[in-house]
Amino acid sequence: MEDISIQICGIGKSWGKVRALHDIRLEIGKGELFGLIGPDGAGKTTLIRILASLLLPGSGTASVEGYDVVKDYRKIRDITAYMPGRFSLYQDLTVAENLSFFATIFGTTLKENYHLIRDIYVQLEAFSNRPAGKLSGGMKQKLALCCALIHQPQVLLLDEPTTGVDAISRAEFWEMLRRLKTQGITILVSTAYMDEAALCDRIALIQEGSILKTDIPSAIPGDYPRRLYAISAKQMYRLLKDLQQMPAVFTAYLSGQHIHFSLNPDFPEPGLIAMLLEKSGHEGIQIREVVPGIEDSFIALMKGESV
Amino acid sequence: MKKFLGFVRKEFHHIFRDRRTLLILFGMPVVQLLLFGYVIVNDLRNARIAVLDLASDQVSREITGKIISSGFFRLVTYLESERDIHEVLKQGQVREVIIFEKDFARKLQSDGRAAVQVIADASEPNTARMMVNYTQGILMSYTLERNRNLPQAAAIIPEVRMEYNPELKGVYMFVPGIIAMLLTLICTLLTSIAITREKELGTMEVLLVSPLRPVQIILGKVTPYLLLSLLNAMVILLMANLVFGVPVVGSVVLLLAMTMLYILTALSLGILISSLTGSQQVAMMISMVGLLLPTILLSGFIYPIENMPLWLQAICHVMPPKYFITIMKDIMLMGNGLMYFWKEAVVLLFMTAVFIILSVKKFKIRLS
Numbered sequence: 001m002e003d004i005s006i007q008i009c010g011i012g013k014s015w016g017k018v019r020a021l022h023d024i025r026l027e028i029g030k031g032e033l034f035g036l037i038g039p040d041g042a043g044k045t046t047l048i049r050i051l052a053s054l055l056l057p058g059s060g061t062a063s064v065e066g067y068d069v070v071k072d073y074r075k076i077r078d079i080t081a082y083m084p085g086r087f088s089l090y091q092d093l094t095v096a097e098n099l100s101f102f103a104t105i106f107g108t109t110l111k112e113n114y115h116l117i118r119d120i121y122v123q124l125e126a127f128s129n130r131p132a133g134k135l136s137g138g139m140k141q142k143l144a145l146c147c148a149l150i151h152q153p154q155v156l157l158l159d160e161p162t163t164g165v166d167a168i169s170r171a172e173f174w175e176m177l178r179r180l181k182t183q184g185i186t187i188l189v190s191t192a193y194m195d196e197a198a199l200c201d202r203i204a205l206i207q208e209g210s211i212l213k214t215d216i217p218s219a220i221p222g223d224y225p226r227r228l229y230a231i232s233a234k235q236m237y238r239l240l241k242d243l244q245q246m247p248a249v250f251t252a253y254l255s256g257q258h259i260h261f262s263l264n265p266d267f268p269e270p271g272l273i274a275m276l277l278e279k280s281g282h283e284g285i286q287i288r289e290v291v292p293g294i295e296d297s298f299i300a301l302m303k304g305e306s307v
Numbered sequence: 308m309k310k311f312l313g314f315v316r317k318e319f320h321h322i323f324r325d326r327r328t329l330l331i332l333f334g335m336p337v338v339q340l341l342l343f344g345y346v347i348v349n350d351l352r353n354a355r356i357a358v359l360d361l362a363s364d365q366v367s368r369e370i371t372g373k374i375i376s377s378g379f380f381r382l383v384t385y386l387e388s389e390r391d392i393h394e395v396l397k398q399g400q401v402r403e404v405i406i407f408e409k410d411f412a413r414k415l416q417s418d419g420r421a422a423v424q425v426i427a428d429a430s431e432p433n434t435a436r437m438m439v440n441y442t443q444g445i446l447m448s449y450t451l452e453r454n455r456n457l458p459q460a461a462a463i464i465p466e467v468r469m470e471y472n473p474e475l476k477g478v479y480m481f482v483p484g485i486i487a488m489l490l491t492l493i494c495t496l497l498t499s500i501a502i503t504r505e506k507e508l509g510t511m512e513v514l515l516v517s518p519l520r521p522v523q524i525i526l527g528k529v530t531p532y533l534l535l536s537l538l539n540a541m542v543i544l545l546m547a548n549l550v551f552g553v554p555v556v557g558s559v560v561l562l563l564a565m566t567m568l569y570i571l572t573a574l575s576l577g578i579l580i581s582s583l584t585g586s587q588q589v590a591m592m593i594s595m596v597g598l599l600l601p602t603i604l605l606s607g608f609i610y611p612i613e614n615m616p617l618w619l620q621a622i623c624h625v626m627p628p629k630y631f632i633t634i635m636k637d638i639m640l641m642g643n644g645l646m647y648f649w650k651e652a653v654v655l656l657f658m659t660a661v662f663i664i665l666s667v668k669k670f671k672i673r674l675s
Binding site for chain 2: 077
């Protein structure tokens with residue numbers, strides 16, 4: 001990596017006895033779209049808040065564009081944009097008022113930096129006189145992104161920007177992030193949605209305050225340790241229960257419309273499983289082998305396997 | 308500076324779009340002033356009385372006439388016998404009964420003395436005391452008038468003059484108190500809510516990561532309320548003057564300057580409260596319970612501090628409104644200049660400084 005934008009060296013953070021983050025180490029390059037992927041409570045928000053200089057790290061150091069998050073917090077607040085997970089604009093101000101307020105406090109104007117947000121703002125312009133509280137979830141996120149971008153930040157920190165947003169708006173939102181990336185802005189985005197991981201340049205999987213793995217999205221499932229199968233039948237719930245009770249089955253979990261499962265090394269044949277299931281009364285069983293995705297790797301990692 | 312002005316503009320938007328805030332800001336002063344001015348009146352007016360005139364001669368009728376025409380009393384009924392006295396008092400028809408003894412005029416003429424009995428309903432002690440005092444006053448002045456042409460026996464007659472509020476109007480006393488109360492409420496309650504609301508809505512997070520300095524955030528929050536409070540104080544003073552005839556004897560400029568000082572004290576207290584609490588609920592509770600009630604009860608607004616037990620007096624001395632009310636009374640009613648209340652002004656200044664230092668120290672540049 002030639003230019004480092006965000007550097008995290010052994011960051012830890014505890015809330016009383018609860019350990020929120022443990023020895024986090026990451027390097028994010030300039031202009032990278034980096035995904036922080038993990039379930040709720042994994043420590044994503046805490047890490048992003050530390051980078052935004054909103055929280056003090058318990059241990060370790062971190063820097064953004066070379067500025068220390070503790071010592072140079074003022075400088076960091078100038079060059080970064082932070083979008084909290086919760087919608088944090090003024091609900092009683094209109095779209096236009098919110099934008100011009102955030103432009104003003106960052107010492108700029110809407111006119112001056114309109115080009116930065118034009119692509120996004122055109123979708124909002126029709127509602128510019130509507131109070132922000134009366135926008136839809138997707139619109140709110142677009143407005144929040146506009147407000148975050150209005151001062152031309154070098155680094156964009158987004159905490160679960162797509163949570164609670166419909167699928168189409170989510171896709172649009174990611175499309176916007178891809179376009180922002182072309183302007184050279186470093187983007188760190190956290191999400192609990194596995195399908196969004198593939199849209200990042202690189203991702204880190206985070207679980208219980210520790211980073212499990214960091215890599216490009218396509219490489220992460222690459223060395224999945226077992227063959228993975230997708231199965232479906234008429235009674236999916238009973239199927240899952242039955243599978244989980246079979247000694248031959250290593251893991252079984254729901255994944256979309258199917259159940260993904262893998263077998264213990266001693267039982268290499270899924271055909272046997274189908275027979276057993278048919279005997280116990282399942283109908284319409286279909287099994288096929290699938291290529292493991294990020295979610296599958298993540299579940300394996302969470303179980304403590306090395307992938 | 309531009310950032311600061313942008314912030315102030317945003318605050319004005321918040322205020323003018325929130326009905327609750329607007330109501331507290333502009334509805335309350337008017338309602339409070341009218342309520343206190345008209346309802347909590349200590350003056351005696353049209354107290355209902357009955358007269359049992361056993362003499363029914365010229366003198367007793369003259370005195371009765373004087374009592375009724377004074378404007379303080381309204382005659383409800385003439386009683387027929389002593390048996391009726393308790394009946395009318397118990398039923399609440401009248402608050403006071405005046406009884407003239409038999410042969411009133413003749414006794415006065417021959418013995419030089421005649422008796423009037425005054426029976427008051429003392430279930431409301433203050434009113435009873437006042438009614439009796441007023442009745443005695445009228446009887447006294449009648450006696451003096453009657454004896455004017457007689458050779459005077461040695462007598463000490465106090466000549467009382469009620470200085471600064473000759474008619475003892477209650478509203479004179481309430482206006483400074485109401486201004487103090489409203490300013491405390493608006494400045495402290497509304498600012499503390501305004502800051503904690505940002506914390507609750509999560510917008511404080513965004514403000515913190517902006518280049519705005521804590522001072523800019525605090526001053527930006529305070530400035531709109533400072534202006535609106537000053538406007539409010541002027542409205543109250545004007546209304547008190549036009550509706551109730553409360554004068555401002557001293558300098559209006561000095562009055563406004565002192566009001567400004569007190570507004571600053573209250574605002575800095577509001578900021579302190581908000582930097583110590585995280586939710587609007589808590590901020591509101593502290594402002595209401597911790598400030599509003601003491602402002603009414605412990606500031607000398609209604610009840611004189613000198614009459615309280617010592618430990619309560621000690622609490623009174625740390626209540627900012629106490630000093631402000633003293634200053635207000637000095638200027639408005641007595642027309643005093645700064646040299647008469649500079650001590651109170653210094654106390655307020657000192658309190659403001661302490662509040663500001665504490666809140667700047669407590670203001671968090673980070674979360675939690």
